[in-house]
Amino acid sequence: QSAIATNSGAEPAIAQLLLERASILQRQGTTGEPLRAEYQQAVDALIDSGMPGGVPPAGLEQYLDLLVATNSSAADKTSEEDFFRAMQAVNKPAIERQMNRIRSILQADPAVGAKLRDRADVERDLTKIRYQIAELDAAHKDQAADLEHRRSAAQDQLTRLDADLASDPRLKLYEEQPATVQEIRGALRPDEAYYKLTELRGKDYGILITPQDTLIYRVDAPAQALSALAARVRDSIDGQLGQGRLAPFDVAAAYTLYRLVAGPAADRLKATSALIVDPSGPLERLPMGGLV
Numbered sequence: 001q002s003a004i005a006t007n008s009g010a011e012p013a014i015a016q017l018l019l020e021r022a023s024i025l026q027r028q029g030t031t032g033e034p035l036r037a038e039y040q041q042a043v044d045a046l047i048d049s050g051m052p053g054g055v056p057p058a059g060l061e062q063y064l065d066l067l068v069a070t071n072s073s074a075a076d077k078t079s080e081e082d083f084f085r086a087m088q089a090v091n092k093p094a095i096e097r098q099m100n101r102i103r104s105i106l107q108a109d110p111a112v113g114a115k116l117r118d119r120a121d122v123e124r125d126l127t128k129i130r131y132q133i134a135e136l137d138a139a140h141k142d143q144a145a146d147l148e149h150r151r152s153a154a155q156d157q158l159t160r161l162d163a164d165l166a167s168d169p170r171l172k173l174y175e176e177q178p179a180t181v182q183e184i185r186g187a188l189r190p191d192e193a194y195y196k197l198t199e200l201r202g203k204d205y206g207i208l209i210t211p212q213d214t215l216i217y218r219v220d221a222p223a224q225a226l227s228a229l230a231a232r233v234r235d236s237i238d239g240q241l242g243q244g245r246l247a248p249f250d251v252a253a254a255y256t257l258y259r260l261v262a263g264p265a266a267d268r269l270k271a272t273s274a275l276i277v278d279p280s281g282p283l284e285r286l287p288m289g290g291l292v
Contacts, residue, residue, distance in 0.1 A: 014045050014049070015042060015045035015046040015048075015049045015057065016057045016058070016059075018038070018041055018042035018045050019039075019042040019046070019057050019058065019059035019060060019063075020058070020059055021038060021042075022035065022038035022039045022041075022042050022059060022062075022063070023058075023059040023062055025038055026062060026066070035066070036066070036082070039063040039066070039086075040082065042059070042060075042063075043060075043063070043082075043085060043086050043089050046060075046089045046090075047085075047088070047089050047177070047178060057090075058201065060086060060089070060090065060200060060201075061200045061201050061202075061203050061205075063086055064083060064086055064087070064200065064203075064205050064218065065218060067079045067082055067083040067086070067216065068083070068205075068216055068217055068218050071083070071216055075213065075214070077181075077214075079216070080181050080207075080214040080216055081180055081181050081182075083205075083207060083216045084178070084179075084180070084181050084184075084196075084207055084209075084214075084216075085178045085180075087196060087198045087205060087207060088178035088179070089178070090198060090200060112165075112168060115161060115164055115165055116165070118161060119158065119161045119162070119165065122154055122157050122158045122161060123158060125154050126151065126154040126155060126158060129147055129150050129151045129154060130151065132147055133147050133148065133151065181209055181214055184209045185209055185210075185211060185214075188209070188210070188211050188276075189211075189274070190211055191272070191273035191274055192210075192211070192272070192273070192274045192275070192276065193208060193209065193210045193211075193268070193269070193272040193274070193275050193276070194208070194209040194210075194275075194276045194278070195207070195208050195209075195265070195269065195275055195276065195277050195278070195288070196277075196278040196279075196280075197219075197261060197277075197278070197279055197280050197281060197282075197283055198280045198281070199223050199280045199281030199282075202222055202223050202224065203218060203219070203222070203223060204218070204219035204221075204223050204226060204261065204280075204281050204282070205217070205218050205219065206218075206219060206261065206262075206263060206265060208265040208268055208269065210268065210272070215264060215265050215268065217263050217264050217265065219260055219261055219263055220260065220263060221260045223281055223282075225260075226257065226260060226261065226281060226282040227281065227282055229253050229256055229257040229260070229282065230257060230281075230282035230283070230285060230286055232250050232253040233249075233250050233253050233254045233257060233286055233290070233291070234285050234286060235247070235250075236248060236249050236250035236253070237249065237290070251292060254290065254291045254292045255291070255292050257282060257286075257291055258291035258292060261282065261283065261291075275288065
């Protein structure tokens with residue numbers, strides 16, 4: 001208690017101490033708002049400490065489990081907001097905040113939106129060309145010069161677009177503070193949804209935000225099992241490219257992985273026309289669209 005009182009709360013050790021205290025109180029039988037207040041104080045300290053992106057602290061998974069259980073019988077907006085904030089405490093929140101900021105800029109200035117769309121198109125084309133170059137075999141080396149010319153032109157165009165966008169100070173004005181569910185919902189188009197997966201000390205947690213509602217849950221499989229499935233799928237995509245052969249796509253593993261990480265959100269994900277994915281754990285090496 002004295003260590004907490006004599007520090008600002010912005011040190012990682014204080015955040016960890018607060019989480020440990022909340023966990024102890026939970027084991028001793030503390031429930032309801034008093035327990036949630038303890039965990040909320042710990043999450044605030046964790047965010048203020050600048051720990052996002054580091055080693056996940058012990059105890060936070062118990063808080064997420066508590067919020068999922070509280071929300072399971074009936075949707076509770078406070079639990080959903082607290083869950084989303086806690087997820088961002090262990091992942092850099094700039095993605096959510098930047099998405100909201102950029103969307104507001106697009107609405108105010110269509111010219112910037114056009115440049116951002118052009119950049120996405122060029123980056124996609126550049127990635128495709130790089131794969132084509134990497135997959136060339138000896139019988140088609142005559143295509144290398146043309147592909148290299150296209151790659152260089154695309155890279156130059158991407159550099160110019162990046163320079164143009166970097167010169168707009170509005171695209172640099174985002175806060176390093178967690179976004180809220182309501183902010184994300186307000187930035188979504190009617191046909192869009194936002195999905196975030198976070199791996200935390202052997203468990204994975206998901207949140208799906210749509211213009212209508214929010215779903216929070218814990219993935220019903222250990223993180224180690226999900227990682228093994230993700231490795232199988234990844235290997236079936238590029239495991240034999242070095243030998244100039246394409247391995248058969250592991251449909252079974254891809255389907256199993258999708259059903260596990262989607263969990264109770266599976267039906268809503270299928271009904272979504274456009275999905276914004278902020279991945280972690282098994283999805284860091286695999287695009288969500290590559291699962292079936």
